[in-house]
Each structure stands twice: as structure tokens, then as C-alpha cells.
Amino acid sequence: MRTPRPGRILLVAFLALAAGYFLLPVYWLIIAATKSNEDLYGSFGLWFDNPRLWHNLSQIFTYNGHIYPRWALNSLFYAGAGAVLATLLSAAAGFALAKYRFRGREAVFKCVLAGVLLPSTALALPLYLLFNKIGLTNTYWGVLIPSIVSPFGVYLCRIYAESAISDNLLEAARVDGAGEERIFFTLVLRLMSPALVTVFLFQFVHIWNNYFLPLVMLSDDRKYPITLGLVTWKEAADRAPELTQYTVGGAFVSVIPLAVAMLVLQRYWRTGLTEGSVKE
Amino acid sequence: MTTSGTSRKPAARRRSARPDRKAWTFLGPFLAVYVFAMILPICYAIYQSLLKVERSGPLGLGKPSVTFAGLDNYALALEQTTFLEGFGRVLLFGAVQVPVMLLLALTLALLLDQVKDRWAGLLRATYFLPYGIPGVIATLLWGFLYVPGISPVNDVLGKLGVQPDFLGYDNILWSIANIVVWEFAGYNMLIIVAQLKSIPQELYEAARIDGAGPWQTAWRIKLPLVRPALTLTCVFSIIGTMQLFAEPLVLKRLAPAVTNDYTPNLSAYFDAFANANVYLAAAKSVLLAVVAMVLSFGFLSLIGRKRKDDR
Numbered sequence: 001m002r003t004p005r006p007g008r009i010l011l012v013a014f015l016a017l018a019a020g021y022f023l024l025p026v027y028w029l030i031i032a033a034t035k036s037n038e039d040l041y042g043s044f045g046l047w048f049d050n051p052r053l054w055h056n057l058s059q060i061f062t063y064n065g066h067i068y069p070r071w072a073l074n075s076l077f078y079a080g081a082g083a084v085l086a087t088l089l090s091a092a093a094g095f096a097l098a099k100y101r102f103r104g105r106e107a108v109f110k111c112v113l114a115g116v117l118l119p120s121t122a123l124a125l126p127l128y129l130l131f132n133k134i135g136l137t138n139t140y141w142g143v144l145i146p147s148i149v150s151p152f153g154v155y156l157c158r159i160y161a162e163s164a165i166s167d168n169l170l171e172a173a174r175v176d177g178a179g180e181e182r183i184f185f186t187l188v189l190r191l192m193s194p195a196l197v198t199v200f201l202f203q204f205v206h207i208w209n210n211y212f213l214p215l216v217m218l219s220d221d222r223k224y225p226i227t228l229g230l231v232t233w234k235e236a237a238d239r240a241p242e243l244t245q246y247t248v249g250g251a252f253v254s255v256i257p258l259a260v261a262m263l264v265l266q267r268y269w270r271t272g273l274t275e276g277s278v279k280e
Numbered sequence: 281m282t283t284s285g286t287s288r289k290p291a292a293r294r295r296s297a298r299p300d301r302k303a304w305t306f307l308g309p310f311l312a313v314y315v316f317a318m319i320l321p322i323c324y325a326i327y328q329s330l331l332k333v334e335r336s337g338p339l340g341l342g343k344p345s346v347t348f349a350g351l352d353n354y355a356l357a358l359e360q361t362t363f364l365e366g367f368g369r370v371l372l373f374g375a376v377q378v379p380v381m382l383l384l385a386l387t388l389a390l391l392l393d394q395v396k397d398r399w400a401g402l403l404r405a406t407y408f409l410p411y412g413i414p415g416v417i418a419t420l421l422w423g424f425l426y427v428p429g430i431s432p433v434n435d436v437l438g439k440l441g442v443q444p445d446f447l448g449y450d451n452i453l454w455s456i457a458n459i460v461v462w463e464f465a466g467y468n469m470l471i472i473v474a475q476l477k478s479i480p481q482e483l484y485e486a487a488r489i490d491g492a493g494p495w496q497t498a499w500r501i502k503l504p505l506v507r508p509a510l511t512l513t514c515v516f517s518i519i520g521t522m523q524l525f526a527e528p529l530v531l532k533r534l535a536p537a538v539t540n541d542y543t544p545n546l547s548a549y550f551d552a553f554a555n556a557n558v559y560l561a562a563a564k565s566v567l568l569a570v571v572a573m574v575l576s577f578g579f580l581s582l583i584g585r586k587r588k589d590d591r
Contacts, residue, residue, distance in 0.1 A: 011391055018388060019406045022466065025421040026409065028432065032424070045425075045432030093310035100303035108307065115318055117515070117576050121523040122569040123318065125548055125561055126325030133324070146317040154310060170299075180302040209414035211526045212545075216553070227414045231530060234420055248424070251417050262412040263405045 026259065033252035037245040059242075060249045068250055070222060071229040075208060075254070077140075078225055082147030083204040087196050090150050094157020094195075095188050099165060109158070115151030121212045128216040142217040143225075147207045153199040160195035161188070201265060208258070226254045322569070329353050329563035353563035362541035363564065367571070369453065370543050374521035377457040382513060384461065385468035386506070390498050392469075393476060404473065407466035415463060419530040422459045427534060447535040455535075456527045464520070468513040475509035476502060511583050515576045522572040525549070544568045 032040060034051035043049035060068050097109055127146055128137065136142045165188060173183045189196070211227045218224055221232065230250050237243040332349035336342035357363055388407055392400045410418060425431045426446035437444050446455045479502070487497050525545040532538040540550040544564060552561035 011394060015388070015391055015395065015403055018384075019403060022407050022410055022462065025418070025425060025462070026413075028425060029421055041430055044435060045430065089310040089313065092306040096303040096306035100300045100306075102300050102303045105303075108311070112314075114573075115314065117519065117573055118318070119519050119523040119569060119572045121525050121545055122565055122572060123321060125552055125565045126321035127317065128552070129328055129558060129562060130321045130324045145313065149310070149313050149317050151314070151318075174299065180299055180305070184306065205412060211414065211416045212549075216549075227416045230420065231416055234530075235533060247420060251420055255413055255417060258412040259409055262409050 026255065029248065029252050029255060032248045035245070037242050040245060040248065056245060056249045057253070060246050060253070063246060067221065067229065068246075068253075071224050071226045072254065074223060075225040075227070078143050078147060078214075079204045079208040082144055082207045083200050085148040086150040086153055086203045087200045089148060090153030090157045090199050091189060091192055091196055092184065093154045094159075095161045095165070095184060095192070097154070097158045098161035099167070099170065112151045112154050115149075116155055118151075120206075120210075124212040124216050127213065131217065137217050138219050138223065140223060143214050143223075146213060147203070147210070150199065150203050150206075153203060156195055156199055157192065160192055164191050164195070205258075226250070230254070322566075325562045325565055328559055329566050331559050333557075333559070349559070353560050354567065356560060357563050357567060360541070360547075362539065363544065363547050366541045366544045366547050370521055370524050373453060373457060373524065374518060376454075377460055378514065378517045378521060380457070381461045381465050381517065382468060382510065384465045385513065386472055386503075386510070388465070388469045389472040389476060389506075390502060392473065393498075393502070394494060404466075404470070408470055409466065410463050411467040413463070415459075415526045416530050418463050419459055419527045422455070422462070423531060423534055426455055447531070447537070449537040452531065452535045452537045456524070456531065459527050460520075460524075464517070468517070471513050472506050472509045475506045479505050511580070515579060518576050518579060519572055522568065522575065544571075 028045055031046060031048060033056060034053045035043065035049060036052065036056075039049045093112075097105060097112075123146070131137050131142050136145070169187070170183060173187060178186075208225075209227070210225075211231075214225050214228045218228065221229065224232070230247055233243045233250065234247045237247065330349055330351070330353070331346050332352055333344045334347045335344045392404060395403065413421075425433050428434045431446075434444060434446075445451055483501060484497060487501055492500065523545050524543045528538045528542045528546055529549075532542075540554070541547040545568060548561045548564035548568065551557045551564060
């Protein structure tokens with residue numbers, strides 16, 4: 001662990017510099033969220049000037065009939081419900097692909113892999129065309145249904161189930177008279193939980209960060225997630241200048257909880273991907 | 281489903297056959313949504329891409345009707361110089377941005393291996409943090425850092441006598457590249473770190489006894505062993521680059537250099553929603569998906585062949 005001194009200094013300097021780079025926009029955001037709209041332009045961006053965070057926040061939350069909290073709840077709903085359902089579907093499918101022998105198994109798996117490689121935003125327009133035809137655009141379903149498919153989740157779950165669930169255990173449960181559904185819900189889900197946490201987190205962030213899909217699907221701003229809402233505020237700032245500050249403050253409110261979650265949950269992001277990549 | 285209620289004895293005799301049929305019960309829900317929200321839209325988009333609106337009567341003022349167009353839309357898309365330029369632009373973008381990002385991710389992952397655990401954890405989390413920030417919000421933030429008058433970066437550089445033009449015609453592509461690197465370098469680093477952690481410690485022990493320094497260990501042992509992770513991150517990055525959309529769309533208002541055809545995805549989007557030509561948009565979406573899949577499959581098979589040659 002002992003490297004020569006000059007090398008050590010370089011190492012620390014590089015890592016610190018990188019940390020500065022990754023934190024700069026977040027640091028700016030924290031400062032900017034406390035400023036008035038005029039100070040945003042008139043004062044130095046990297047230090048406080050007449051901080052008034054609570055005043056700003058109360059304006060953001062009440063603007064336009066409390067639309068911002070509504071967007072936040074929409075985002076939570078899309079990402080939360082979508083990720084839970086996606087995880088369950090992936091777990092069941094991954095388990096089936098790993099632990100049962102049946103005709104067409106490899107074909108199904110190849111199909112899933114092709115889904116992993118398909119660009120998700122190239123899919124947004126086709127989804128819009130189809131959903132428009134059957135009247136699902138501008139509904140919560142239009143965003144939720146595509147969000148519960150996670151081919152990558154199925155892939156991870158299959159690989160994890162193969163190593164984490166022993167055939168003997170399943171056989172023992174069957175001899176004890178447990179049905180397949182019961183085995184899955186009581187035994188398999190528990191054994192697969194590390195992989196499921198990973199799939200859930202990935203899907204949650206994926207849906208939370210998604211922009212193209214809600215953009216094409218939704219026209220009623222009361223159904224918007226935060227991402228879409230903030231961009232509309234930013235674009236309307238030409239006409240209503242105070243919206244610049246609302247965009248900044250709204251971004252601040254949405255980024256902070258996720259940043260904290262990232263730091264706390266950081267260790268859970270490791271497990272799943274290793275299973276995927278190591279066994280390549 | 282039908283056999284579940286039968287008496288114990290025959291069920292026990294056919295034990296090996298019975299549970300396997302249940303596979304479809306578990307696969308069913310996923311496959312149903314997969315077909316509905318992935319396969320069906322693609323088929324529908326392919327179908328739409330083969331149609332066009334035709335107006336009858338003199339001067340094309342008659343009633344519009346949708347007719348079969350064959351490959352006309354594809355021909356039209358491929359004749360649009362701006363659309364092809366968009367493809368060229370994302371390819372150039374990817375050729376620069378993906379290696380820079382992966383090199384940064386790899387360097388950070390290898391360097392973090394040299395740091396005490398407590399600090400490594402904190403730094404790792406710091407580098408990973410941008411991944412949790414939505415692309416459009418990251419773009420809004422960097423947009424503020426690019427705009428003269430509000431950006432502290434411009435203020436500081438201005439004091440040093442430099443007048444950067446992040447949103448200018450020549451720089452905007454690389455300003456977008458910076459945003460994408462910022463968002464995903466930490467995520468890719470984490471994948472590489474995960475692979476590094478799975479390398480057995482004895483290997484390092486052996487290398488140390490053989491007199492290998494940290495540089496040699498990194499170059500000769502760690503680098504070859506994280507190759508699967510690099511492959512994975514590279515494929516995902518290629519797919520990500522091809523679908524570049526939100527970042528240029530949000531920066532469009534700040535940078536006039538970003539046109540409606542700046543990337544293939546933008547081009548398809550504006551065809552569908554601004555030009556009201558969903559059939560052309562469908563053709564462009566299909567083209568984009570095909571190119572992205574060909575590139576990532578091509579890259580995978582290239583890596584696969586190389587590995588076979590190595591053996």
C-alpha cells in the first residue's frame with residue numbers, strides 16, 4: 001500500500017480534482033437555490049448573497065396551484081410503482097429462465113437480451129405511435145406500462161438465480177408439498193433479495209431520470225414528472241423571469257433527496273452488476 | 281395450472297415433468313408486458329414507416345389519404361443531408377466521448393484501489409452521485425454554468441483573461457459531451473470497481489512477492505481482469521450515445537447551433553411533433569434502432585473474436 005511520495009501526492013491531487021469536478025454543479029445548485037432571481041445574475045455564483053432559501057421554497061411549492069409538489073408525487077409514483085412491478089416481473093421471469101427446463105427457453109432468453117441492447121429512447125416514439133392509436137397517451141398508464149419492462153433486470157435475475165438457488169432446496173420444498181407459486185413467494189424472492197434490490201434501484205433511477213417517454217406521452221401538465229415540469233418552467237422563463245429561480249430551486253429540491261439516497265445506498269449498487277459481468 | 285388440484289400420487293410420479301410447465305406461469309406476466317410495450321410498438325413503427333399521406337385532386341388540395349409507400353420514407357430520410365449529418369455527429373461524439381469517459385472511469389477505479397477504505401468509500405459515492413441526477417436536470421445545471429452572465433465559470437475565467445464560449449457553434453458538441461461524461465463516468469467506474477473487488481486477493485499477493493510495483497500490478501493484472509466490465513460499459517455507452525436526445529433538446533434554447541436535426545433522435549422527434557410527419561419519424565426511429573443494435577452487436581462480436589484469437 002506504500003507508494004513513493006511524489007506519486008502519492010499526484011494520486012491525492014487527481015482524486016481531489018475529480019471530486020471537485022463532480023461536485024461543482026451540485027455545489028452551485030445549493031448556493032443558487034438560496035438566491036433571489038436578481039442575485040442569480042448579479043452576484044458571484046460560488047458564494048452566498050442574501051440567502052433566503054425558505055422564502056424561495058415556499059414560492060416554488062405554492063406557484064401555479066401547488067403544481068410542483070404534484071410533479072414530485074407523480075415522479076415518486078411513476079418511479080416507485082414502476083420499479084416495484086418491474087422487479088417482481090423480472091424476478092419471476094429470471095427465476096423461470098434459470099430453474100426450469102422447457103422448450104423455447106433459450107429463444108426467450110435471446111429475445112430478452114436483444115431487448116437489453118435496444119435503445120430505450122428509440123422506443124419512445126414507436127410507443128407513442130402505438131399508444132396514441134389505442135388511446136393510452138396522456139394517461140398515467142402511458143408512462144407506467146413501458147416502465148415495468150426491464151430486460152436487463154430479467155438478465156440479472158436469471159444469472160443471480162442460477163447461482164443463489166440450489167435445485168436441492170427447490171426439490172426439498174416440493175417434496176414437502178409446497179406449490180410452485182408458494183415456493184417462489186416465500187423462498188425464492190428471499191434468496192434473490194440482493195439482486196432484487198439492485199434491479200429495483202436501477203429501474204427506479206431509470207424511470208426517475210426518463211424524459212423522452214413522458215415528453216411524448218403526456219400533454220396535461222398535472223400528470224408531468226419533475227423532469228418534464230422543470231424544463232417547461234425553464235422554457236417559460238423568457239416570459240416570466242421569476243421562473244428561472246423556480247427552476248433552480250425546483251432542481252435543488254429534487255436533487256437533494258436523490259443525492260442523499262445515492263450516498264447511503266451506494267454499496268447496494270455493487271452486487272448485481274458483478275454477477276452480470278464476471279460470468280461473461 | 282390445471283394439474284395443481286389433482287391428488288398427490290400421480291403428481292408425485294410425474295414430479296420431474298410437472299413443475300417445468302409452471303415456467304410459463306412465471307414468465308407470462310413479463311412476456312405479456314414485453315410484447316405489448318416493446319415488440320408490438322416496434323412492429324407498429326415498422327408498419328407506419330411503410331405508409332405515407334397522399335393528397336388526391338389537382339395541386340394536392342384534395343382529401344388526404346394514407347397509402348402504402350414502400351421504402352419511400354427510408355429513401356426520404358437517407359436523402360436528407362441534415363439527418364445523415366446528425367448520424368455523423370453522434371458517431372463523432374461517441375468516438376471521442378466514450379473513450380474519454382471510460383478512461384476517466386478506469387483511472388478513477390484503479391486509483392481508488394490505492395486509497396484507504398474509509399476515503400475510498402466517500403470518494404466513490406461522490407463520483408457516482410451525478411448518476412442519480414436526471415439528464416435533463418444535469419443539462420439545466422450545466423446550462424447555467426455555460427451561460428455568460430450567470431455562470432461562475434465564465435466569471436472566473438474572464439478574470440484570467442479567457443472568454444470561453446461554451447455554447448458557440450464550435451464548442452457546443454463538446455459542452456454536451458462534458459455533461460454526458462459528468463453524468464455517467466461515476467456509474468461506469470462503479471461497474472469497474474465491482475469487477476476489481478471480485479479479483480481474488482491471492483493474485484495481488486503473488487504479484488507482490490514476484491516484485492511487481494503498483495503500476496505493474498495495475499497494468500498487468502488488474503487491467504486484463506476488468507476487461508469484461510469494460511466491454512459491458514462500452515456497449516452501454518455506445519447505445520447511450522446513439523440515442524442522444526435530452527441534452528441537446530434542453531440546450532437548444534441557449535445554443536442556436538443546436539438545430540432540429542442535431543441528432544437522429546431529435547430529428548425523428550421534430551418530424552413527429554413539429555412537422556406532423558409520423559411516418560417519416562417512424563422510419564427514422566427504425567433506422568436509429570437498427571444502427572444502434574448493429575453497432576453494439578458488432579462491437580460484442582469483435583471482442584468475442586479477439587478473445588478467441590488470444591487463446
